[in-house]
Amino acid sequence: MANNTKQSIKRVSIMFIIMFLCCALYIIKIVCIDRDKIMVNSYNPRLNFDNKTIKRGDIKDIDGYVLAYSEYHDGEYIRKYNNAETSCHVVGYTGAGKYGIESSKNFILQNISNEVFQRLKNIIKNSEIECDNLYLTIDKDLQDIASNLIKNNKGAVVVEEVSTGRILCMLSKPQFNPQNIYEEWENIKDDENSPLLNRAINGLYTPGSVFKIVTSVAAIRNGMTDFNFNCEGESSFYNKIIHCFKNKSHGEEDIIKAFANSCNVYFSNAAVKMGAEALIKTSNDMLFNTNINFDLDISPSLVQLEASSSESELVETSIGQGKTLVTPVFMACITQAIANNGVMMKPYIVDHIENYSDVTIKTTVPEVYANILTKDECNKLKEMMIETVNSGTGSNANSEYFQVAGKTGTAENPAGNDHIWFIGFAPADNPQYAVSVVIENGDGNVNAAVVARKMLYNAINRNNL
């Protein structure tokens, strides 16, 4: 070969080596950096594998209470649930099908730490091969309390720690017993009350007046902080008349009074003044219409409004009616962000993972999910929410132990009674916990604001329980 040809062959060879080096580096990136993000996808069939010859990891609550464990029986391990009914939607079940944490963390629950060592020990001493154990952030005591407070109603309760995004309580009613899910499968599956639905993350509810938080933020962002309106109990729009609750006329109001009174007339007029696009932009900025990353799949909360939507759709949306749908956990996240100066923390429910010899191998570190509000906006909202509890619609949440800030909601519902909402946080001056409560078709025997207040009290005094 001529010399210049040799030169170019050399260069081409170097180019190939670089190309394959890129492949190698990219594989390392997939396996070392992106691994945890990629493999947890629910489409990965490997997450559903089941190995009954090894001891599946325990699922415990934050205090170490064992909610789920495995027991050796006739040649294979069988899953047992320990009074886990109040946590059934979070813990889930495993077997022919999987649900909840049992499904989404299946891989971790069957991961064998120090596998070579454990298998050697198994051969020599016939010891059990134990997988990694999961510690959740939920507190079984709080789950039980919430379950008792909701009584026989359908609904959901979420309690989230403001500074971290830790979920202390995630309750959904009605419940099922994960222990005999397979014997009862036909009944449970066809039950018209859908006990299998985790209402906290997958229940899509009309928000009613709790949505006025979003409308308020939009008003503040569009220079309407000083917007005043004279409420006469009802207000006419194109093709639509908006009434206040029981047609009560609230008179001349500023945003704080209107919020505390949950005045439909004020907020619908504010919405018309700022226009649909302002409300759409604010709700998108507050992470409506997006998927929230979580250890379990959260259904996205939707504000289905368009710039071309009619005026009646706009005013309905502004007071939380219309086609808007939210999940209780998402409202808890919004509340947490208001309490945390606008910083939404990434919600999480797996606290840490321990291996067979109780060595912690991974701890969830709280992380910022998004900055959805400014500090000024939060201060204003806080003021409005305190006013609501102290002298407005949320007086049932008023506690003698600490100042609660909150918002009530009543969502009209074509089938049956209204759904009752309460979202809030406490203590208002130094927020620790945010809570979101929804009660379906509330008939008055349970008050959402009371449930919220008691949950906040028990969360704050959790260590004394």
Add this chain to the structure above:
Amino acid sequence: MFELLIILSRYVFIIYIAVFLFNGTAYILDEAGLTKRSHRGGIFICRTMAALTHITAFLIISYDKVNIKYSIPNLAVAVAGFAVILMSGYIAEKVYKDGCPLVWNCVIFLLDISIIMLVRLNYVLAVKQIIWICFGFFVTMWMPVFIKIVPKFEKLESIYIILSFLLIILTFLLGSKEYGAINWIHIGNFSFQPSEIVKFLYIFYIASIFRKKVNLKELLITAFLSALIVILLVFQKDLGSALIFYMTYVVMLYMATSNEVLLYMGLGALCAGSFTAYKLFSHVRLRVAAWKNPWIDIDSGGYQICQSLFAISTGGLFGSGLTNGMPLSIPVVSKDFIFAAICEEFGALYAICLICIFVLLFVRGMMIAFKCQRRYYGIIAAGFTAMMSFQTFIIIGGVIKLIPLTGVTLPFISYGGTSILVSILSVSFIQWVNGYQKRIERSELNG
């Protein structure tokens, strides 16, 4: 007990391949004149490592966990596969007396991984693959004879290109669709991929043209004809092959002319061409969309690549252990996606080592071209090496989502008769060139 063996075998496999790579690299450095040591022993160690990999792997995949015994058919394949590979290596070395032993070792190692993975995935395909390997080496045996019969084969450029076009047009007329691309012809029970054979002819064509200094007119004609082949392949939706042909053309042009302007023009035209294809063809846009974000379209367009990434990421650095993964959930796993299956069960580290074996093979191929005194043979050797390199890069890069996925086979490893045949013949030709060069060197020494 057996589980423990599988877990431990993951590390053992990595040791085998590392030893192979160490000795292979030493051999190459030695050949390049960078170190001085005897390498005969290294070659023997490499082959031993291939044999140990084979034995260890079959001890695992032949074991029937449910019935707690060894499965006889699998053991039979194990023995047959072992025999075939050793025999093939032996025949190849006898026929190509002065071939590079390292190249054969790499080929044997890769073919062995292919048989192991195919037995693991689909027993029937493994048996067929072994038959194809036999056939490939059988054809290889006769190639030097054929070259002797047709001594002036560098002057047949018009025949090569006409045959190429005939085959491609034939695919349009008789071809059937597989995974969206029209690149298979079925005649009775027999089916083959014409574009694979065209690869062979095409290299001969380009080398025949470039064996002497080319004038502008010839350059334009080859450029035009190459572009035509590439465009026809794009129309057949065989994007991978189109890319391979194009890149091989550009690189061969560069190596033959040493003109960097042509190289950059070629790469520029690639960008322009890809952009035009992106605008013109919806199937190109689909591929790019599936590459940019497969997760949003996981049910249809992104399905294959997502399943592949699941396998690779779940396997992790050391893999799940042979038979412990779920590679059968990956689509087309025995062909295009076999690399993902290897990643899953052998682990990412092993897969990277496997890439290194490909690199050893290609570097050695380029070295043979580098040393060859007769320009025509040198260009052919470089062309085959470049073509295999691009093919390997395109499919590995596609499977790991480094580049948009285009379906081509992984040389030596993917299941497929035409693929195996063309891969073996390409390497054999490179070996023949090496032998040719050695003979010339010897006669120069004697004369």
